[in-house]
Amino acid sequence: MTTLALSPTARPQRAVLRLHRPALTLWGAFLLLAVGALLWVHLFRAPAERHPVDQYFVLTDVNNVMNFLGDVLSYVSTAVAAWTGSALIGRELESGTARLAWTQSVTPARWLTAKLTAAALPLTAGSTLLGLVFAWVWTTDQDVLVTNWSWDRVLVPAGPMSVALVLFALAAGTLAGVALGRALPALAVAAAVTYAARYFFGRTWDDIWPDRHFWPVQLTATAVLLALTALALAAAFTLLGRRTNIKGAAV
Template identity: 95%
Template sequence: MTALALSPTARPQRAVLRLHRPALTVWGAFLLLAAGALLWVHLFRAPAERHPVDQYFVLTDVNNVMNLLGEVLSYVSTAVAAWAGAALIGRELESGTARLAWTQSVTPARWLTAKLTAAAVPLTAGTTLLALLFAWVWTTDQDVLVTNWSWDRVLVPAGPLSVALVLFALAVGTLAGVALGRALPALAVAAGVTYAARYFFGRKWDDIWPDRHFWPVQLTATAVLLALTALALVAAFALLGRRTDIKGAAV
C-alpha cells in the first residue's frame, strides 16, 4: 500500500490536489449551501406554501427560490470552464510551473491526466448529487411549483445534462488553456464557449420540438455534449503533445 501511495502515477494527482485545495474548498462550500437551500425548500418553504400563514412572501416564495436555485446551478458550468482555463491549465503553462513538473519524470500527458482526474472526480460527484437532489425536490413538490420542465432553470440542473455540461466545461477550459497558454485569455474563451453551450442546450425545447419530453431531450443533449467533451479532450492532448515535441526539438 505504501508503494502504491508513493507511485509516480499518484504523485502528480496529489500535487494537483494540494495546489488547488482552495478551489476544492470553494466547491465543497458551494455544494453544502446549494444542497442546504434545496432541502430548506422541500422541508420548510413547500409546506408553508401549502398551508400559508401570511398571504404572500415576497422574498421567500417557493417558486422564486427554486427558480433562483435552478439558475445558479445551471450556470455552474461557466464558472468551472473559467477556472479550468485560467487556474487549472493556463496559469501553470504561463508561469512555467508545468514545464518544471515535466522535468521531474512527469510526462506532459500524465501531468494533464492527473489534473483532469483530480478535477473531474469531485465535479462529477458533486454535480450528480445536486442534480438528484434538485430533481427530487422539484418532482416531490410539483403541486406548489409552476415552472415547466422545459425551462432552462429546470431542464439543465434536474438531470444528467448538468453533469455533461460541467465535464464539457472542464474539457473546453483545458483545451483553451493548452491552446492559448495564458490564464486570462483562456478564462475568457472557455467561459464564452461554455456559456454559449449552456444557452443552446438549455433552450425551451418544447417550443422547438412539441412532441419531445423531458428524458428524450435530456439524454439527447447529454450524448451530444459528452461527444463534444471527448473531442475537446482529444484535441487538448494532441495539441499539448505537439507543442512539447516542438519545444523539445527546438531545445
C-alpha cells in the same frame, strides 16, 4: 521489508490536490450551501405554501427561491470552465510551472491526465449530488411550483445534462488553456464557449421539439455534450503533445 512507493500517476495527482485545495474547499462549501438551500425549500417553504397565511407572498417566495437555485446550478459549468482555463491549466503553462513538472519525470500527457482526474472526480460527484437533490425537490414539491420542466432553470440542473455540462466545461477550459497558454484569455474563451453551450442546450425545448419529453431531451443533450467533451479532450492532448515535441526538438 520495503515500503510501497506511490505510483507515478498518483504523485502528480496528489500535487494537483495540494495546489488546488482552496478551489476544492470552495466547491465543497458551494455544495453544502446549495444542498442546504434545496432542503430548506422542501422542508420549510413548500409546506408553508400548502398552508399559507398569505398565499400570494408565500407562493412567490417558494418559486423565486427555487427558480434562483435552478439558475445558479445551471450556470455552475461556466464557472468551472473559467477556473479550468485560468487556474488549472492556463496559469501553470503561463508561469512555467508545468514545464518544471515535465522535467521531473512527469510527461506532459501524465501531467494533464493528473490535472483532469483530480478535477473531474469531485466535480462529477458534486454535480451528480446536486442534480439528484434538485430533481427530488422539484418532483416532490411539484404541486406548489409553477415552473415547467422545459424551462432551462429546471431542465439543466434536474438531470444528467448538468453533469455532462460540467465535464464539457472542464474539457473546454482545458483546451482553451492548452491552446492559449495564458490564464486570462483562456478564462474568457472557456467561459464564453461553455455559456454558449449551456444557453443552446438549456433553451426552451418546447419551441424546438414540441412533442419531446423530459428524458428524451436530457439523454439527447447529454450524449451530444459527452461527444463534444471527448473531442475537446482529444484536441487538448494532441495540441499539448505537438507543442511539447516542437519545443523539445528546438532545445
